[in-house]
Amino acid sequence: MSSLTYIPIENERVIAQHQEYILTNYRLIQFDRGSRTSVSIPLHIIKEYKLTPNSAMFKVTNGIVNVVGAMPKREELRGALGLREFASLTVGGQRKLCEVSGVPFVHPDHPYNQWISVGYHRPFSQHFYRTFAWLKDEEVFTYFPDSFILTNYRLYQFDGKTRKLFIFPLYMIETFEARQNQLKVKATSGKFDIRGKVPRQDHLITVWQQRAWSHLPHEHLDWLVRPINYVVPHHPLSQYAISETSSVRTTHTVTETSHEIESKAGNGGAGTVFVKPVIKNRCDNCGAPMSWEDIDWVGPDQYKCPSCRTPHRVEYTRM
Structure with missing residues (x-):
C-alpha cells in the first residue's frame, strides 16, 4: 500500500490526487512500486517525459527518473506543466522545493552537481549516479540495465569478459566499432575490446558527432572520470554567490515523447567510423x-x- 507525504510550500496547491500520486502546480509526488518509495519530482526540472498508465520516464535537468505505478492522466500532467506556475519561483523557492522533494538543486550557473537518483534504478545505474558528478548540460542519451549508460559526454560501460567498469570520455575516443555484443574502442589512452551489451553503433555516432563536450571548459574535462567526492572539495559550489530572491529563467520547453530511452542494444548502423x-x-x-x-x-x-x-x-x- 502506498503512503504519500505532502507538505506544501508557499502558493502550492493540489491539481489532481490519487492513492498513488499527488499532482500540484509545482511538483509530482508519486509512489514508485519499483523502489517502493515516494518520489517527488519538481515540474521545473522536467525537460521531456514518456507517460503510460502504469509507468513513466522523466528526463530532467540532471538525469532521468523512472517510476512504476498508477500514473496521472495525460491531460492532468499536461495541464500542470502548461500552467507554468513554477516559472514564478525564485532561486530560494526552487531550492526549497528541491529540498522538500529530496532532489539536488541545480542552478544554471553551476558547472556540475549531483545526478538525480530517486525512483527505480538498478544497482549498476545507481552506482554511476551516486558516484560521479553530473556536468552542466549533460544528458543521458540511452542506457541498458546493468550494462551501459551513454550520455552526450561519456560512456559508462560494464565489460562482461573482465567484469570491470570503464568510463570512456567521448572526447578521448578516436575510432569505435559496435557489433552485437562487442565494442572495440581506440582512444587516446589505448585500445579496448568490450564484451556484453554495448550501445548501438548509430547511437554512438550520433552523440560522438554532436561533440557536446566541446562546450565544457578544458579544466572540467577531468571531472568526467573523477568521483564527485573528488570534485566537490576542489571546486565547491558554495563559491557561487546566488541571491535567493533572484529569478531563474527556464529556457527549455517540456515535451512529451514516445521515444524509448532504454536501449534494446544491438548492431544498428554497424561499421567502424574513421574521421x-x-x-x-x-x-x-x-x-x-x-x-x-x-x-x-x-x-x-x-x-x-x-x-x-x-x-x-x-x-x-x-x-
Whole structure:
C-alpha cells in the first residue's frame, strides 16, 4: 500500500490526487512500486517525459527518473506543466522545493552537481549516479540495465569478459566499432575490446558527432572520470554567490515523447567510423594564414589564430 507525504510550500496547491500520486502546480509526488518509495519530482526540472498508465520516464535537468505505478492522466500532467506556475519561483523557492522533494538543486550557473537518483534504478545505474558528478548540460542519451549508460559526454560501460567498469570520455575516443555484443574502442589512452551489451553503433555516432563536450571548459574535462567526492572539495559550489530572491529563467520547453530511452542494444548502423580533424586555411577574423605548426591549442577541439588570437573550432570529416 502506498503512503504519500505532502507538505506544501508557499502558493502550492493540489491539481489532481490519487492513492498513488499527488499532482500540484509545482511538483509530482508519486509512489514508485519499483523502489517502493515516494518520489517527488519538481515540474521545473522536467525537460521531456514518456507517460503510460502504469509507468513513466522523466528526463530532467540532471538525469532521468523512472517510476512504476498508477500514473496521472495525460491531460492532468499536461495541464500542470502548461500552467507554468513554477516559472514564478525564485532561486530560494526552487531550492526549497528541491529540498522538500529530496532532489539536488541545480542552478544554471553551476558547472556540475549531483545526478538525480530517486525512483527505480538498478544497482549498476545507481552506482554511476551516486558516484560521479553530473556536468552542466549533460544528458543521458540511452542506457541498458546493468550494462551501459551513454550520455552526450561519456560512456559508462560494464565489460562482461573482465567484469570491470570503464568510463570512456567521448572526447578521448578516436575510432569505435559496435557489433552485437562487442565494442572495440581506440582512444587516446589505448585500445579496448568490450564484451556484453554495448550501445548501438548509430547511437554512438550520433552523440560522438554532436561533440557536446566541446562546450565544457578544458579544466572540467577531468571531472568526467573523477568521483564527485573528488570534485566537490576542489571546486565547491558554495563559491557561487546566488541571491535567493533572484529569478531563474527556464529556457527549455517540456515535451512529451514516445521515444524509448532504454536501449534494446544491438548492431544498428554497424561499421567502424574513421574521421580526420580539419582546421581553417585562413582566420575568419583577420584573414591570416593558419597551419598545424602555427596554431595555438586552447582545448581538445579549439585553437587560436597565431596573429589575432581569435578562437576557432576544429571540424571533423568522415574518411
